[in-house]
Amino acid sequence: xxxxxxxxxxxxxxxxxxxxxxxxxxxxxxxxxxxxxxxxxxxxxxxxxxxxxxxxxxxxxxxxxxxxxxxxxxxxxxxxxxxxxxxxxxxxxxxxxxxxxxxxxxxxxxxxxxxxxxxxxxxxxxxxxxxxxxxxxxxxxxxxxxxxxxxxxx
Numbered sequence: 199x200x201x202x203x204x205x206x207x208x209x210x211x212x213x214x215x216x217x218x219x220x221x222x223x224x225x226x227x228x229x230x231x232x233x234x235x236x237x238x239x240x241x242x243x244x245x246x247x248x249x250x251x252x253x254x255x256x257x258x259x260x261x262x263x264x265x266x267x268x269x270x271x272x273x274x275x276x277x278x279x280x281x282x283x284x285x286x287x288x289x290x291x292x293x294x295x296x297x298x299x300x301x302x303x304x305x306x307x308x309x310x311x312x313x314x315x316x317x318x319x320x321x322x323x324x325x326x327x328x329x330x331x332x333x334x335x336x337x338x339x340x341x342x343x344x345x346x347x348x349x350x351x352x
Contacts, residue, residue: 214241215250228257232269243276244269 213230216223218241223230229250233241244253253272257265278287285292 211235214238215245218242218245219250228254232257232266240273243280244272247276247279248272 212223212235213227214233214235214237215229216227217235217238229241233244248256253269256268256272260268275287278290282289
């Protein structure tokens with residue numbers, strides 16, 4: 199009975215790759231940190247397109263601090279390839295690029311409309327002439343300085 203308990207304990211610590219291939223997971227397994235046993239779908243998806251041997255070679259050739267991001271990238275690319283076998287993530291990138299172009303053209307159109315409305319508003323507002331002073335509601339006369347740089351007469 200003790201023997202089965204040890205075997206059960208060993209199978210629960212195997213990574214998804216070793217579990218998939220029904221082999222013992224060594225302590226220095228290169229796959230264990232990136233393909234945990236609680237997420238077997240991740241390895242199955244990546245293995246389908248890249249193969250375990252190629253994944254292992256890629257991970258061995260890479261710096262340790264880059265491996266997690268690389269596995270996440272491989273998983274994302276594999277999922278995209280399953281959803282769209284022809285274009286994969288290139289199709290998603292292309293779609294996002296089109297959405298950006300549409301948003302940029304809408305932004306340019308909105309900015310042009312705002313400029314047009316600002317110009318119309320400025321043209322519709324009466325501006326005081328040089329000779330007539332502004333009379334405020336309280337009756338005070340305010341002499342408008344038309345050219346703020348030309349202050350020779352003040």
